[in-house]
Amino acid sequence: MSEVIKILLVEDDEDDYFLTSDYLERCESPKFELTWVTNSLDAVEALKTENFDLCLLDYLLGAENAIDVLAVLKSNQFSLPVVILTGQSDVTVDEMVMRAGAADYLQKSEIESPRFMRTIRYAMVRRDIENERIERNKVEQKNKAKDKFLAHLGHELRTPLTSILGYTELLIDDARNSPFQQELSIIHSNGKHLLSLLNDLLDMSRIMAEKLELNIKEVNLSAFLTDIHSLMRLNAKDKGLSLNVISKTKVPEFIQTDPTRLRQVLLNLISNAVKFTDKGSITLTISLDQHDEANKQSPLLRFSVDDTGIGMPPDKLANIFQPFEQIEDVMRANHGGAGLGLAICKELVTKLGGDIHVTSRLGEGSTFTFDINPGDISSQPNVELTLGQIQPVESSSIDLNVTGRVLIVDDLREIRRLTGHIVSQSKADISYAENGVKALEAVLQADEHNKPYDLVLMDIHMPVMNGIEALHAIRRHGKNIPVIAVTAASRKGLRESLIREGFNDVIGKPIDRFALANLLSQYLPPGDHITFSNVEAQVADMPMQKPYAPEKEESHGAPIKHRVDSDEATNGAQQSSIQKSSNKRVLVIEDDEDAAELLQLFLTHLGHDVTTEYCGADALKAAESDSFDHVLMDLTLPDYDGYDLAEEIKGKLPNATLTIVSGHEASKETMQTIGIDSALLKPVSKDDLASVVG
Known part of the structure; x- marks a missing residue:
């Protein structure tokens, strides 16, 4: 069956209509279906009721001309190709109709010539190309709308998840809520599940948009x-x-x-x-x-x-x-x-x-x-792949009567938490570092404030500075603190090699809790009282028998509600809350009141002074009237674009560290251009804040 092309002829001369109709009827392939009208109003009505592939338009239609009709068609958003028919060639007229949007123009004397059919075919090809462009643009716009929707959805879901997970962690932290640990853990676990579903959705979106990049x-x-x-x-x-x-x-x-x-x-x-x-x-x-x-x-x-x-x-x-x-x-x-x-x-x-x-x-x-x-x-x-001797998982807890301060160093947060879970069953205070540089800073800062560590558990394979390099740096600073190497490798002679490097002992991964308990007994002083009283959320559904030490740069006693001086005397059997030695002034810029209050609580618990502002204008006033060491800010604010505000904040507080805390992933290029130091994706935990603020 041959193709049928539907043509709307706008022509006020009946003879020209018959001439055109007669020629089109004699064409065998393609077939044409012709509809005739004599003015622009009838043309509009015909186009409203029927779809046409092409319009043949006479240049002169009584009081109208083709340019007027083209304007009418455009105003009514009709996009079919239009070929202008003229009585005689006029270069000026030809240029005018082409600029007005015509697909082509023909002299009426050429209707029965091969050029007429070529013109129609070219106009149809251009129509198909234009339709493809329009469809492609529609698909692109839909994809952009989808990406924008998913980004917005991610932000809108991450903000309430921040409050759900954060406040649940605060409740778990409070030893007074120990009768409700199971219920709180269920809330926390389901909140984490919601977050994992959201991350899957956003990961899939990035993959489909070909925006997911590897870090080899x-x-x-x-x-x-x-x-x-x-x-x-x-x-x-x-x-x-x-x-x-x-x-x-x-x-x-x-x-x-x-x-x-x-x-x-x-x-x-x-x-x-x-x-x-x-x-x-x-x-x-x-x-x-x-x-x-x-x-x-x-x-x-x-x-x-x-x-x-x-x-x-x-x-x-x-x-x-x-x-x-x-x-x-x-x-x-x-x-x-x-x-x-x-x-x-x-x-x-x-x-x-x-x-x-x-x-x-x-x-x-x-x-x-x-x-x-x-x-x-x-x-x-x-x-040979050697993971070390895999010890059976023991469910019994360790009740070590040792105290002191332990620094756990590993680049994987999950492993830091798992090791911390084991150590927390003793009576030691626990701190964390994610690489060798952070470990060195923590050791030096602890000595500077007369609170030295009694033991360091140091992973060997880490980015930035590995464990051996960190040990050498610690020793160069004259620190003889015991450092135990934690390694997954088990090649022959490795233990002896690490001891020669300066480590005091070596323990393999996965860490056996009883082997670690023996090391803690050897290197930590005996404890007469509990120095750690926090209770932390369970680790990724891992069973726990005793409170888990939360991962942060410094460990404290019970959650504090106010600041106290570092030399405040302790009263009673339980240690009083102590102000963190690295106390900082922090400006929080967050329009969501729940999220802002949660950030303030977390930072206060970490020992920092916090000022909270809910919009960009108030934040700039605060930056003008006061000095801050660190600024935490959302990207989505009611009165400012986040990056514009960050640039202004950076100008007013050039020495402050600037961190984005947002439900949207921050642009690395924009961060680098402005001078933004780091970014956290909501929901954020106290541990996340400790990793960037200290």
């Missing part, structure tokens, strides 16, 4: 996998499952990858395995697929997560990596989720240079296998 760095594979095992084995233990990590082949000691995204994939797959397994075990298997010389293929590092869980039916496996897909049986089992986790895993694995697939048998279990590109590993020998 050198990763010690044994240490990395030991951390994964340490984080997840308690989750498995809670359900009576065992978590095993094995290697089928020798593997490189170091790989080049994005550790954050690789960790995200592994934690997602292992968490799913734990979630959908009621008895048996989960096994993470690692192997190196050597490159194929013949096909010039690079080596791939392969990971497999096997479980003995509920499995999946074969007909459901095809769509399991599609966004928002869930297995019906899984939903009926009330496991929840947005159906984004596996879709995100697939996209992340693809970005990491590999692929992911699944095999499963209903009722017997599933195996998820994925590869990543380990980078250039040709210059290093492959070694």
Whole structure:
């Protein structure tokens, strides 16, 4: 069936109409369907009631001309191509109608010539191109609107989540609420679950918009996998499952990858395995697929997560990596989720240079296998994967009668928390640092304020400054504080090597709580009274028997409601609240009153003086009349663009540290241009604030 082109002819001369109609009727391909009107009003009515592919418009229509009609069509938002018909060629008229929006122009004498048909075809092609452009623009606008909506949604959800999680942590911190620990932990756990769903949604949005970037760095594979095992084995233990990590082949000691995204994939797959397994075990298997010389293929590092869980039916496996897909049986089992986790895993694995697939048998279990590109590993020998002796998870608590001050140094916040959870079962005060530089600063500052640390637990593999470098720096400053190396590596002679470097002792990862207890007994003074009384939220669903020491730069007693001097005398058996030695003046700029009050409470608990302003204008007045060491500000304010305000604040307080605290991800380029020091994404915890404010 040949194409039918619908044409609207606007012509007030009947003879010209018959001439045009006769010619079009004689065309065999394409076929034309002609509608005739004599003026612009009738043309508008015809276009309102019917769709046309092309308009043929006479230049002179009584009192009207083609330019007038084109203006009428444009004002009524009709976008079809218009070809002007003229009685005779006039260059000036031709230019005028083309500028007015005509697709082309023809002399009426050319209606029966080949040029007439070419003009129609060219006009139709231009129409198709324009329609494609319009549709593409619509899609782009929809995508922009979607991205804007998701960004707004993220901000709007993160703000109330800040209050939910923050105030719950404050309640958990208060020892008076110990009878309600289980209920508060449930609130906190569900708040964290909401946050994880939100993060999945925003991650998927960034992936689909091709805005997710990798941060490739050198990763010690044994240490990395030991951390994964340490984080997840308690989750498995809670359900009576065992978590095993094995290697089928020798593997490189170091790989080049994005550790954050690789960790995200592994934690997602292992968490799913734990979630959908009621008895048996989960096994993470690692192997190196050597490159194929013949096909010039690079080596791939392969990971497999096997479980003995509920499995999946074969007909459901095809769509399991599609966004928002869930297995019906899984939903009926009330496991929840947005159906984004596996879709995100697939996209992340693809970005990491590999692929992911699944095999499963209903009722017997599933195996998820994925590869990543380990980078250039040709210059290093492959070694046996050794995570150290994996100790069984003990549920009994440690009741050590030791006191003193302990600094825990590790670049992974989860590992810092896990180690802190174990140490907190003694009577020691606990502080934290995320790398060697921060550790050195903490040690020097503690000595400066006559509150030296009694022991440092130092991870070896860290960014910025590793553990060995940090130890050497501490010793160069004349500090003979005991420092224990914490390492996932277990190669022959490592312990002796680290002792020669200056460490007092060595403990392996995953940390065995009883081995750590022995070290604490050796290096910490005996305690006659409890110096730490905080209670912290549970760590990622990990079981706890005693209060957990919150991660912050300095540990305090019970939460304080007011400032006290550092030399304030203590009364009674419990230690009084003590002002933090690094007290700072902090300006908080936040329009949400709940979020602002929470930030003020957190910062006060950390020992800082806080001034709160709810809009940009008041914040600028405060910056003019007073001095501040640190400014925390939201990007979304009622009277100012966040970045504009930040620039003005920076001008008034050039020596102040400036941190963005927002539900929106801050632009790194804009931050660098203005001189913004750091950014926190809501919801923020007291630990987050301690990491940037101190």
